[in-house]
Amino acid sequence: MPFADEFNPDGVVVVSYQESWARQGADLISELRALVPDAIAFEHIGSTSIPGMAAKPCLDLMIIVDDLDASSAEQNLSRAGYRRRPEPWNNSESADGREWPKMVFAPPIDGRNCNIHVRPADAGTTRRALLFRDYLIANPDKVALWSDFKRAVAAAQPDLAGYGQIKSPAWTLLMECAERWAAESHS
Template sequence: MPFPDELDPRGVTVHSYRDTWPTEATELARDLATLVPTARAVEHIGSTAIPGMAAKDCLDMMIIVADLDASGAEPALTAAGYRLRPEPWNTSEEAGGRTWPKQVFAPPSGARPSNIHVRTTNSASTRLALLFRDHLRADPQRTRWWSELKLAAAKHTTSLADYGELKYPAWHLLMELAEVWADETGWTPLLP
């Protein structure tokens, strides 16, 4: 759940794609890589990473590490003002038939809206985050469909939780299509 300073009084606002998102993500990735030198990679994921995608103005970044506990990510990010999100869905997730640990951080208070996901190289959830991004980057029609769904969901609720619930069933269908695309194209995530 958002921290109080992250709450938008207007509720959920989905914006048309912004050309500034890739540059902002590159700068944030550089900062995160400096903070977490054990990172194997820092990736821009989520909707703001997909050209043409409508999205909330919140950068999703993923720090990929070999081992979550040994990475030093939590103390490094916390020392820089990032705030660990404590909810169960921000500490583990189901993917590939098992539960994978993860961490998600909010930005320092007053900083650019972002979610910083820390996942391991071998995690099926790391693969899913990259598959979502790469599949939609490769298919502009599906990017338009997903954008339309997000815009419609945002029109029907001001609650971030309800917005997520509205998208959830469609996300499963989208990821089934993404798996077909991955099989057809031979896609595999480029992990260090």
């Protein structure tokens, strides 16, 4: 759930794609590189990374590390004012039939609205976050459909938890399509 300073009385708001998201993502990644020098990679993920995709105006960035426990990410991000999200779903997630650890950080107070996901390189969820982005970039016809779906869900269920619950089964189906696309594209 959001921290108090992130509360939006209007609930979930999905907006049209903003060209500025790519630049904002690149700028934040530059800041994160300085904060987490032991990371393997930094990626702009989620809907704001996909040209033409409607999204909540919150950038999702991913820091990929060798070992979640040994990484400097938690200490350095916290020192810079990022706040670790405590909810269970922000500390582990399922993929490939198992649970994978992760950390998610909210921005510093008054910082750019973002979620910083820290995931191990070998996690199935790391691969799936990249697959979601790459599949939709490669299939722009699906971008409009997913955008329309998200707008409809936000209008019907502006509560963040409810929005996520409704979107989850459709995301699972979308990812099945993405997995087939990946298998066909890389075979």
